[in-house]
Amino acid sequence: MDNNQDKQGRALELPKPEHLMRLALSDSGFVFDPVTGNSFSVNGSGLAILRRLQQGTDLPGIVASLSEEFEVDILAAERDVIEFANLLRNTFR
Amino acid sequence: MKHDPVLTVAITGMNAVPDNPGAGLAVARCLREAYGQRIRIVGLGYDALDPGLHRREYCDSAHLLSYPGSGTDAFFERLAEIHDIERIDVLLPCLDAELPLLVNLAPRLAALGIRSYLPGPEQLARRAKDRLSDLAREAGVASPETLPITQADFFRDCERKDWPFPLMVKGVFYDARMAANREEAEIAFRAIVAEWGLPVLVQRRITGEECNLAGIGDGTGALLGEVMMKKRATTSRGKAWAGISIHDEELAKTAQRLVAALKWKGPIEIEVMRDNQGVYQLIEINPRFPAWIYLSQGVGRNLPAMLLALALGEAPPALQPPRPGMLFIRYAEETIVPLSSFESLMIEGHSEPESQQP
Numbered sequence: 001m002d003n004n005q006d007k008q009g010r011a012l013e014l015p016k017p018e019h020l021m022r023l024a025l026s027d028s029g030f031v032f033d034p035v036t037g038n039s040f041s042v043n044g045s046g047l048a049i050l051r052r053l054q055q056g057t058d059l060p061g062i063v064a065s066l067s068e069e070f071e072v073d074i075l076a077a078e079r080d081v082i083e084f085a086n087l088l089r090n091t092f093r
Numbered sequence: 094m095k096h097d098p099v100l101t102v103a104i105t106g107m108n109a110v111p112d113n114p115g116a117g118l119a120v121a122r123c124l125r126e127a128y129g130q131r132i133r134i135v136g137l138g139y140d141a142l143d144p145g146l147h148r149r150e151y152c153d154s155a156h157l158l159s160y161p162g163s164g165t166d167a168f169f170e171r172l173a174e175i176h177d178i179e180r181i182d183v184l185l186p187c188l189d190a191e192l193p194l195l196v197n198l199a200p201r202l203a204a205l206g207i208r209s210y211l212p213g214p215e216q217l218a219r220r221a222k223d224r225l226s227d228l229a230r231e232a233g234v235a236s237p238e239t240l241p242i243t244q245a246d247f248f249r250d251c252e253r254k255d256w257p258f259p260l261m262v263k264g265v266f267y268d269a270r271m272a273a274n275r276e277e278a279e280i281a282f283r284a285i286v287a288e289w290g291l292p293v294l295v296q297r298r299i300t301g302e303e304c305n306l307a308g309i310g311d312g313t314g315a316l317l318g319e320v321m322m323k324k325r326a327t328t329s330r331g332k333a334w335a336g337i338s339i340h341d342e343e344l345a346k347t348a349q350r351l352v353a354a355l356k357w358k359g360p361i362e363i364e365v366m367r368d369n370q371g372v373y374q375l376i377e378i379n380p381r382f383p384a385w386i387y388l389s390q391g392v393g394r395n396l397p398a399m400l401l402a403l404a405l406g407e408a409p410p411a412l413q414p415p416r417p418g419m420l421f422i423r424y425a426e427e428t429i430v431p432l433s434s435f436e437s438l439m440i441e442g443h444s445e446p447e448s449q450q451p
Contacts, residue, residue, distance in 0.1 A: 032418055
């Protein structure tokens, strides 16, 4: 992703794209990694973020669509995305 | 001379204590599901209480063997006695301790008409725990440093020799225990020496996730039909109680390099730890199918059925593509055994379906 900086100009650190792309996502929020065998669950926002990441959407795009879908302001959406990205990074460390 | 077209397959390893089951029952289950009543399965065990011997849906008859420790000749003679009764077409051993005998007995068994699909003695020796590091190096696979020791005194000052706790303490044939300190290490050392003798192996502990791969080596260096599993729950002895199928090309390549280096022939289980850097570290290679092999049937890659085809010189059946995300969950279950069946195994060393009648 080329445009993954927040409004303060900080780069969003995400797991490697190949790690994200291989995840099997279920509408229930169940996530399975077929390579490691790990599974975890995410809430609706997390699932929405993961789906957008798999589609290759950049940070501003994810924040804008989350803001619209969940009716939250841009800053709150951005905070959630960054927090979730940290969780993902730890999961795939 | 046998005239019926039904194939008779003898399978060992019918022991199934919950914390460390043999693979025999799972192998029999795979074959029954693949072949139905087109095969007769002869269960072979060492104890009349081996539960697999009493599961008539999987074993059509059951026999007790001589312990491998009784020597090659005694082991062969007992197998020959059973062959006289059962006319065994193929023998599928499922216990580590049997392999050294059976790889040497294979020609004598073949002369009786009993086929098998086994590695040679040198192949078997090269994957032994005390030579595993050499094999890993040759195959370009990472493995934790391992040191053979003969005295428990090693643990007195091992931390000063750059062997900090926790450490894995292993028998040269079997058993592995984690030791968090000197006391635990000495207890593990004594227990392993008492059961398996010297040397004892000390191995640096790798933290990470344990994954296992089962497959079949074709004897020319190719690995056939690999099935990979990550443990999701373990017994107190670290054996899988639940697991999930995975597929990682990196693990497949690791296993292919090891099988190629060995030119392995027969079933194989490769145990690895995926360390915190994502590197697969070779922990152990078992010369047989694992107890979780029924998962191979669950993912459409029935490896025991493939092994039987190879042993018969037939083209192996086509396998489904790898199918990650299939779980197995083991459970304990009581099998009801008529006294007559137990008596028959105890006294005569074999039991037949009719002796099941109450």
